[in-house]
Amino acid sequence: MRLPEDVRQWLDRRFHNKKREWLRDDTGEDQWPLEVPLGVPTEQAALKQIDGVRAWVSAWQSWQGIGTLSWCERRWKALGVQRLPEKLTLRNADEVSLWIGASTRWERAQSRYQTLTTRWPMLAQPLPKYFDILADYSEADFRRLADILDWIHCHPQSNLYPRQIPVAGIDSKWLESRKALIADLMATLQGEPTGERDFFRRCGLRAQPQLLRMRVLDPSLRARLGGLGDISAPCEEIAGLDIQPKQVFIVENLQTGLAFTDLPGTVVIMRLGYAVDVLGRLPWLQQAQCIYWGDLDTHGFAILHRARTYLPHLKTVLMDESTLMSHRDLWGEEKAPHPATELSLLTHSEQQLYQSIKENTLGQHIRLEQERIRWDVAWDVIKASIR
Structure with a gap:
């Protein structure tokens, strides 16, 4: 027996x-x-x-709300003729939204859906999946969304940087959180599959160059670069450098790379995070011994796995169980572990340690950031790895 509150929850x-x-x-x-x-x-x-049935009938007798309430008659042997509430009929979504107190959101979503589909009928199919955006955006944000769709649609190959778009209220922060939405809707407007979500390609805009930061640790290599030792430049320019290092260290965090001192024939690349795909675009890496050092947590191993897609023979230092266990006093907490249960490009021992960390075998949500490893220990291992 559904009471009005039960119906409200069901309708919600x-x-x-x-x-x-x-x-x-x-x-x-x-x-x-x-x-x-x-x-x-x-x-x-x-x-x-009996008391429950009486309360149920009474609740519907006193109910005054949206929809049509139908009653039925039952002729029972012991209880006689009873008039009971049978069903509630609602004509449309407007009535459902009124029932659950969502009429404002529903009406706003409907109005904005009509606004956009009147302008671009082809958006009728993809827009409903963005119901919450239609229902909850502020007026200013919805106007910006409509304006930028209109501008990009009219200027599909502007080759401008996003901040150059002449639409009021559009800035980098606003665009950054809406790239997937805009790319998806623009794909529909352009009559192309929506799976391609490269915002810049889809919208005909120019992306800022991806900067790569590296340090050249050998004086003879620095001499070939006019004495430059700490370089931050677009990946394409670094790819064209006239250097042939013997060893290249790839470290996850900036301060770790800054702590390196001179080493013969060596370069250190810093702070790529998951953007390790750039490694495949540096031809002078292919002849070098490449060594990765990341945080001892699930994401550190996930980055290593990704990097080996581009550098299959990539070795590691200081990413073993011995290093982890000898620094227990410096462990931190990994609040959001990587979701993969297995990373196929890890070695057997790396895979075992990854799963031990992920499954909390060694402790709850543990991580050891590479900067926490005692530097005297780390530097000895680094020097030994290139002998």
Whole structure:
């Protein structure tokens, strides 16, 4: 037996699951009217809970709300003729939204859906999946979204940097969190598959060059670069440098790379994080011995796995269980471990340690940042790795 509050909760779940479908077609004959059975009990069930049945009937007798309430008559042997609430019928999503207190969001989403699809009918299919954006954006943000779609649609190959777009209120921070949304909608407007979400290519805009920071640790190599030892430049320019290092260290964090002192024939690349795909664009890496040193946590091993896609023979230092366990007093907490259960490009021992950290075998959510490793220990290992 569903009380009004039970119906509200059921309709709330229904709205959450169906709102996108309803937004696209609020008049579908197969969806409306929506009938909600109220759970009329059998006589046997009613006899077991007389007070409950009375409270249920009373609740619906005093109910005054949205929709059409239908009653039925039951002729029971022991209880006589009873008039009971049978079902609630709602004509459309407007009535559902009123029932659950979501009419403002629903009306706003509908209005904005109509605004965008009137301008661009082809958006009728992809827009409903962005229901929450349509329902919850401020007026200013919705206007910016419509304006930037309009501008990019009219200037598909501007080759401007995003900050150069002449649309009021558009800045880097605003765009950064909406790249996927804009790329997806622009793909539809351009009649192309929506799977391609390269924001810059899709929108005909120019991306800032990806800067790579590296240090040249050998005086003879620095001499070939006019004495430069600490370099931050676009990846394409660094790829063209006239150097042939014997060893290249790739370290996850900036301060670790800054701590390196001179080593013969050596270069250190710093702070790439997951952007290790640039390693495949540096031809002078291919003849060098490449050594990776990252944090001892699941993400450190995930970055190593990704880097080996581009440098299959990449070795590691200080990413072993012995290093981890000898620095227990300096462990931190990894709050969001990497989701993969296995990383296929790790060695057997690396895979074992990755899974031990992920499965909390050695401790709860542990991580050892590379900067925490005692530098005298780390530097001895680094020097020994190139002898």
